Amino acid sequence: MSRSPSSPWLATPLLIAPLVVQATQYLSVEQAQRLLFPTATGYTPEPLELTPDQARAVEQASGTRVVSRKPRIWRAVAGDTPLGRLFIDQVYGKHEFITYALAVTTDGKVAGLEILDYRETHGDEVRQPRWRAQFLGKGAADAVKLGSDIQNISGATLSCRHLTDGVRRLLATNRVLAGTTP
Template structure:
């Protein structure tokens, strides 16, 4: 009989594959076309947040700003700015979730798309019905899980962190981009 510390019992556990469910659903370019279908081009918009802007965004969103250089593009149709397109990442439970957020020139959410999901659970945040809860929200709305954004059982951390990310980007848009052409 093998003892509990026998290498014959431990070895299979060490050799067992770690299952990671990673899926890329959309590229940045595909998400741009989905979220701003009327746009004829997307111009990269260089943003570097100052310490004061970071602090203002954190206070307005009640969420920490980790990245001082958000990835953002202006969605253009001819000479008209349709809005801003962000690509951001938040943690699910253990891994990053990469998502895109479209904010209209009026400052409201035009859509949210999941670009890449790496978690083993919580992928239900890709459901159109869940993501549709953000449509029309702006920086004045609470955008809080359990308040105006419903949770999905089994995907609580993904729901919470994506909701926090959207709220943070709405605050970023208002603090930095809303007054710019």
């Protein structure tokens, strides 16, 4: 005669699935700087804090929420000639942050977008050059909307949407910092 276990948990095999998190760093800030502004001879950090009025102006212009009023920005220069700003920002993919760099020229147009860190298990197709190239030349006056002028990638919808929203927010931030009303 066999004894039955005193607890049903003892009779059931315990299966513990390991938590799989894919965290990949593709570029450092310095590598992104060199890649996005290849002719730059220097980068100067631009430490600032958006005023409440500036944050509201960015939110109104971009239709997205300003989470941090202290954006990470560097001014890129070639000698004495300003080339633009490099923003380092984070947006959520589906569950985790995506860290990206956005280069904006002195005339307020996107010069490039690079993914620095991607922590999601799916959706890293946003790193594809063809998808990121859709942002080139876009400015704060452009729609920069997923499904209109920015195409979605099936299986990476949230990453696409949130990166697109982030780019639109940073373009509005750049415009507010330049002193023009979006």
